[in-house]
Amino acid sequence: MNEQDLISRLAAQFPRSPRQSNTLFGCDAEILKLGAERWCLTMDEFSPEEDLFTCESPERLGANLAVATLSDLLACGARPEFFMQSLVLPKAAKPAFADGVTAGIKRILSAAGCHLCGGDLGSAKNWRFTGFAMGRASKGGPLTHKLSTGEYTLWVTGQLGDANFAAFKGLPTPAFELRLAEAKALRPHAAACIDTSGGLIDALWLLSGQNPRLRFELDLALVPFARELSGDAKRTGIPAGAFLLGGAGEYELLFALPTDIAAGALQKIKKAGATRIGGAYPSKEPGLFFLRGGSPLSKMQKAPPCPREFAAMKAYTSAVLAAARELFGK
Structure with a gap:
């Protein structure tokens, strides 16, 4: 079963929030009305087994993880504002690995004007990372995957x-x-x-x-x-x-x-x-x-x-x- 079929199968088990305006696969991020504003929210999980990101440079790995998380917000026309993460470190990793990954994430968040609000830390054989980010949709409305019948x-x-x-x-x-x-x-x-x-x-x-x-x-x-x-x-x-x-x-x-x-x-x-x-x-x-x-x-x-x-x-x-x-x- 491919990824889209599996997502559709799992999503069918849950009701859609009345505050959510995007359809399944209709936008790179989820669009929700929070108060009087529309916000775009995204979450992605990464691992060396599935995403094939290499880690010979922990700083580059961290930067790539942050870019990959924030890109969904950029694609829907939102400005990244808040960020959370779950970082699983290799048990055999030295402190320099965590320092490098953190430096890379910090560099990207600083460039985006996005703030880390918290998260979780774990330990396993290999590194894993889950990133969550959110930002307000632009005044013109979020960008989606839907087009009208124009050229x-x-x-x-x-x-x-x-x-x-x-x-x-x-x-x-x-x-x-x-x-x-x-x-x-x-x-x-x-x-x-x-x-x-x-x-x-x-x-x-x-x-x-x-x-x-x-x-x-x-x-x-x-x-x-x-x-x-x-x-x-x-x-x-x-x-x-x-x-x-x-x-x-x-x-x-x-x-x-x-x-x-x-x-x-x-x-x-x-x-x-x-x-x-x-x-x-x-x-x-x-x-x-x-x-x-x-x-x-x-x-x-x-x-x-x-x-x-x-x-x-x-x-x-x-x-x-x-x-x-x-x-x-x-």
Whole structure:
């Protein structure tokens, strides 16, 4: 059973709060009315077994954990304000490990103007981390995964594929970027937003499922791939698209802009570092489609391979590579 099916199965057992306005999978964070304001709340759990975050640099690990937790709030247009955590430390770890992880978390929270309010501490064989964050929705309302039946361009922050590249190659996890400036620039203008925590194609697949009347097109020639991918793809024959298909995401922001956005606003978003990668529009043939240089390539027929469905990393990697070759060619 994949992650979405399992979440749906568990969520069906509980009534939805009348104060909650988002649907299941309808937003990166949960949207609740608290008093007279709408707040966005998010919680994520991380472990080396599932998320494949490496810890050779405890400070980078801590920073990545904080970025990964806060990215859900940025994706729904909220400003992070409060943070809580449950940190499980390895029994064999020296005090320097806890100091490094804490320093990394502190650096990111300080940059975001977000305050740690408390949490819990545990001990086990391997590290684990659960982060909770909340912030008020913007005055224009939170960003969700839902689009009206208009026409949109699709954009993404940063470079893509390096987290999957590192996971597949057994390399150190790259440093994730906290996209505060980019989130501020897109917040007033985006029609929808989602982070790439499960990889770019997983995010696009979710958007497509939430908007079944729209045709989503991703042009691989426009994707800002991380530089280290190009040489490896040529050398090994692995399609670069495979590093978008795997579940190790970079926590970048994928968002949709109306095609009639003002030129000045669009320039600010470009200046913040976002890249246009495709579009979405009403179609009699909806779904998720891939292009290369404007030429049709393939249509995605099923969800990306889910790592939870495989007993071993090798089997999961093989499934991702097989899917990539089917979608993008050799």
